[in-house]
Amino acid sequence: MACYLKRWYCYAVLLLGLSGCSSEPSVPGLQVKAIGVLERFAPFEPVVGSDQVDIFAARNEYEGFQLVITAGQAGAMNVQISVSSLRSSDGEVIDGLQVFRERYVKVSTPSPYSPYPPQLWPDILLPATDVAEGVSSAYRAFPQNLSAGENLPVWVDVHIPANTKSAQYSGHVTVSADGYVPLELPINLTVWNFTLPERSPLRTVFGTNGYRVAEIYGFERTGESVADNRLIRAYNDFMLDHYLSPESLWDASPEADATGKPDFQREFAGLGTVTDNMHHYMQEKHASTYTYVFADSYPFADPLGKDRQQAKQFMREYAGWCAAHAGAERCYTDPSFVDEPDTREAYQYARRWGAFFDEIPLLKDAKIRYQVSEPPLNEEPALGNLAGAVDVWIPKFYDLWRDVDHLGKNAVSQRLAAGEEVWAYTALVTDFKEYQQLNPRAEVLIGNYPPVWQLDFPAINYRIPTWLLHRYGVTGLGYWDTLAGAENATIWQDAASFISDNPPGMVFNGDGLLVYPAKQAQIGFDGPVASLRLKWIRDSVEDYMYIDLLLQAGESAFVEQQVGRIARDFGHWDNNPVLLMQVRQALGERLASL
Numbered sequence: 001m002a003c004y005l006k007r008w009y010c011y012a013v014l015l016l017g018l019s020g021c022s023s024e025p026s027v028p029g030l031q032v033k034a035i036g037v038l039e040r041f042a043p044f045e046p047v048v049g050s051d052q053v054d055i056f057a058a059r060n061e062y063e064g065f066q067l068v069i070t071a072g073q074a075g076a077m078n079v080q081i082s083v084s085s086l087r088s089s090d091g092e093v094i095d096g097l098q099v100f101r102e103r104y105v106k107v108s109t110p111s112p113y114s115p116y117p118p119q120l121w122p123d124i125l126l127p128a129t130d131v132a133e134g135v136s137s138a139y140r141a142f143p144q145n146l147s148a149g150e151n152l153p154v155w156v157d158v159h160i161p162a163n164t165k166s167a168q169y170s171g172h173v174t175v176s177a178d179g180y181v182p183l184e185l186p187i188n189l190t191v192w193n194f195t196l197p198e199r200s201p202l203r204t205v206f207g208t209n210g211y212r213v214a215e216i217y218g219f220e221r222t223g224e225s226v227a228d229n230r231l232i233r234a235y236n237d238f239m240l241d242h243y244l245s246p247e248s249l250w251d252a253s254p255e256a257d258a259t260g261k262p263d264f265q266r267e268f269a270g271l272g273t274v275t276d277n278m279h280h281y282m283q284e285k286h287a288s289t290y291t292y293v294f295a296d297s298y299p300f301a302d303p304l305g306k307d308r309q310q311a312k313q314f315m316r317e318y319a320g321w322c323a324a325h326a327g328a329e330r331c332y333t334d335p336s337f338v339d340e341p342d343t344r345e346a347y348q349y350a351r352r353w354g355a356f357f358d359e360i361p362l363l364k365d366a367k368i369r370y371q372v373s374e375p376p377l378n379e380e381p382a383l384g385n386l387a388g389a390v391d392v393w394i395p396k397f398y399d400l401w402r403d404v405d406h407l408g409k410n411a412v413s414q415r416l417a418a419g420e421e422v423w424a425y426t427a428l429v430t431d432f433k434e435y436q437q438l439n440p441r442a443e444v445l446i447g448n449y450p451p452v453w454q455l456d457f458p459a460i461n462y463r464i465p466t467w468l469l470h471r472y473g474v475t476g477l478g479y480w481d482t483l484a485g486a487e488n489a490t491i492w493q494d495a496a497s498f499i500s501d502n503p504p505g506m507v508f509n510g511d512g513l514l515v516y517p518a519k520q521a522q523i524g525f526d527g528p529v530a531s532l533r534l535k536w537i538r539d540s541v542e543d544y545m546y547i548d549l550l551l552q553a554g555e556s557a558f559v560e561q562q563v564g565r566i567a568r569d570f571g572h573w574d575n576n577p578v579l580l581m582q583v584r585q586a587l588g589e590r591l592a593s594l
Helices: 004-015 210-217 226-240 274-284 308-326 344-359 397-406 411-417 432-438 532-552 556-563 577-593
Strands: 031-035 053-059 061-070 076-083 086-088 098-107 119-127 144-146 151-160 168-176 183-195 203-206 421-425 476-479 496-501 504-509 515-518 527-530 567-569
Touching: 031 183, 053 061, 053 151, 053 577, 061 076, 061 183, 061 532, 076 098, 076 151, 119 527, 119 532, 144 151, 151 183, 151 532, 183 577, 210 226, 210 515, 226 515, 226 527, 274 308, 308 344, 397 411, 397 421, 397 432, 397 567, 411 421, 527 532, 532 556, 532 577, 556 577
Parallel strands: 053 183, 203 476, 421 476
Antiparallel strands: 031 061, 061 151, 076 144, 076 168, 086 168, 098 119, 098 151, 168 183, 496 504, 515 527
């Protein structure tokens, strides 16, 4: 975003609840411009964009695009938008394009080291379909009224079915408002001659669970309410539609029966049995990962002590069932099972769980991959050693950079050579003052630092990580939450989703919040609403698929050369969204030519 002085003025005006902000709009009448998917414009910032949409995608891919509608000197009333189907010259049709209005949220207190002042950011994607009567203009997609010079950003999702023919497709966006001749923005889509897999090869576990959904909507999880069960299912399916596996698939998780054995035939009203629901997630929604619902106090009070034998038998049968219905390669413990151990006692506790899982006499082909959110490189020997006790290591992006690129230890490779897995994650913000002493090239607006998932950081932070995972041998991506909200937070207005206790009062905008929980009284329906950032992460998983397909085809030299144009390692990448999209196009064209 540019024009800081104007944004500051507009920000103050909007906080005061006044209408109008720009006495000199940059456009005389209604305007519509296409912008890049990683671009964001403030409510009254002059928009620089294109007069047409040009996008490229594979079959079975989602491809989004953005546009911004701007009112001229007289403002605009009753602004509406429609999007046509896309058609090829030989009559093939792609329809079902989804339209979202991007609602702004306020950053009152910037995240640590954010390069931007307090301001409004587009983030909440309000769907343009099924708008209920009585929903206020603030929470509906359309129609909207705009004051002079005001911007209205829009996201459009295009899904290219797997059976789509490779061709050029075209259509248009139509923007109308009272008293204006409708405007058209042409859409040009190139469908490449290759297909993305149904299931992402990137393992994911993102913090979406039924406990949090029930807390937000104020009900008890019993499994007996059709409406409650379907609401939790809607959140799980929503994440899976973005290639992200929820950490807890409650309706596909057995409880212990009276004998201590897993009950796979437990019924969930309106959904089916645990086994039915497992089939839904694994075979119909193509989840990349299944996480065992098993913890230090559930379903047994003391699984490492007096309940040890019963707990091992439970997990033996649970793992066999998971292998039969999902494939053993998708069966993992929860990454937060032992979360960021940082004391000798915590390391000992982690080893005790490793020993517990190793003792289980697994059925043929079954696996229990035990995950710990800790880097393979232990720089504090006094803590102990987890090597041999852990199946899946989950370091932060910073830890990978420090191990492989900064110190050159490459403990990651040692663990991979031992047959273990390495995933990665991010949380909060790297201490930039400390980090810049290790990597002087780092600068928030330029790049060259472990990516940060805060709303008020450059957008490319959400997309660049997956471009680097193959370099480190990383095969999974985790995230601590998707529905976080600080106590008394008003996340539909203010982006302060997480406020730290130590140090107290430090604000992290959008951290742990990728999905906005809509409620009937306010939005017109109960269910998930995507953030702009969730779409960026979805697109990043598809980028990972492009790279993975090329590597499978023996194109490693080409991948290294192309990816190196935008990203070399987690401490050396460029904040250049235009270049990123150019490299993506080169990868796509190569795949299409094979």
